[in-house]
Amino acid sequence: MVSRVIPVQPFDLVLFGATGDLARRKILPGLYHRFTVGQMPPEARIIGSARSKMDAAGFREKVRAALEEFTPAADRNEEQVDGFLDRLDYVSVDASGKGGWKELAAALRPDVVRAFYLSVSPSLFSGIAARLHDSGLATADSRIVVEKPFGHDLNSAQELNAGLRANFEEHQIYRIDHYLGKETVQNLMALRFANSLFEPLWNATHIDHVQITVAETIGVDGRGAYYDGSGAMRDMIQNHLVQLLCLTAMESPSKFTPNAVRDEKVKVIQALDPVEPSDIVRGQYRADDGGDGYCDHVGNPDSRTESFVAMKVHVSNWRWAGTPFYLRTGKKLRARESEIAVVFRDPPHTIFPNVGRLRGNVLVIRLQPDEGITLRTTIKDPGPGGLRLTEVSLDMSFAEALGADSRPQDAYERLVMDVIRGDQTLFMRGDEVEAAWAWVDPVIQSWADSGDRPAKYDAGSSGPEDALMLMHRDGRRWREIGG
Secondary structure, X not given: OOOOOOOOOOEEEEEEOOOOHHHHHHHHHHHHHHHHOOOOOOOOEEEEEEOOOOOHHHHHHHHHHHHHHHOOHHHOOHHHHHHHHOOXXXXXXXXXXXXXXXXXXXXXXXXXXXXXEEOOOHHHHHHHHHHHHHOOOOOOOOEEEEEOOOOOOHHHHHHHHHHHHOOOOHHHEEEEOHHHHOHHHHHHHXXXXXXXXXXXXXXXXXXXXXXXXXXXXXXXXXXXXXXHOOHHHHHHHHHHHHHHHHHHXXXXXXXXXXXXXXXXXXXHHHOEOOOOHHHEEEEEEEOOOOOOOXXXXXXXXXXXXXXXXXXXXXXXXXXXXXOOEEEEEEOOEOOOEEEEEEEEOOOOOOOOOOOOOOOOOEEEEEEEOOOEEEEEEEEEOOOOOOOOEEEEEEEOOOHHHHOOOOOOOOHHHHHHHHHHHOOOOOOEOHHHHHHHHHHHHHHHHHHHHHOOOOEEEEOOEOOOHHHHHHHHOOOOOOOOOOO
């Protein structure tokens, strides 16, 4: 079976916030990589937009500097860089005012796909959407891309969705979550639905529990003002981890189409039980040796915002009844690591003498830092002296099959090109966002009502002790972070 890169149509991509950090670090380098592999048609153009006054040449020099800083030297070719920069233009636009919109309209072509990427504050989303509509820039074939956070709670998410839908149809709105663009996340769907091996076992009868971990070594310094008003529940659980949960727990869609996939994801969120207070642990990292703690980083000595959350979640449907999902995320932990671990039930009986309890297989989908898939199995320990058993991991990352020179795509590369293709499969639908907030909001409100402080944990640890007990009381253990 031979795969091929699906070409895209000629397009004008307008990047609002083109001088911002996300554009420099991720979006523009990602577009450059797509250009170097020939996925960008000759007629494609990228139009940077921000309040800064500069001409196209000045913008190209800023992008050149960004590519030098955020693109590996081995991936930079002077001829290719120049060719990519030739596709760039720039129009200064006041996103919250009237300036520059006529000039932007004049820069756009009428006969190509138009995509508007809003790499700006969410407070500007609805206003920009309205100005695009009112100025006639938004055509029937236009797409608008918005970054998280998609609201602060259910009410604000509903208001945001209403503001976007007042000017664009739902099929034109792309709510981007870069976790869904990771190669291994998509491989999870391929693993389940393109193979006959796992899907018959993918249920409560055979799976003991599932662990989803997103651990970070960095703190919140530099993001303190934003993070202290958000916290780990809003910043990570409501979007990233809920999305990973949905892809792990969803039923097979009837077809691999955007709405069919997203219909099944919504069903998972709607099947989530309310979380019992005893099934959730919040934490906040304390200062390490010679460093600052969370409260120092946010400049609020009385902060009660969590930098860590661990929780046990139940999906109340036929497939998953009795199989818990454990979610865990936090800052300043031992290692940077994101994974989904599907822990199968222990074998019910052992025929081997002098062998204790056999442990169930574990399928691990690693998202970062090294994307891949492994399966823990039990085999005979090689050598004489009788039959001894040992555990080994079967590597299913396909690194050798793909070739050593196969550079993994950054999530933004894939997702931006999906926008141009008009493929919404890996993007969140409005009702999906609102369903996730409806599930999360009561938890956050209960914390506010109780006034309880998050448990302190040491920077560089695995989180609060209470998070370990969340598993231990069920006779289970977390997989070691960084192990």
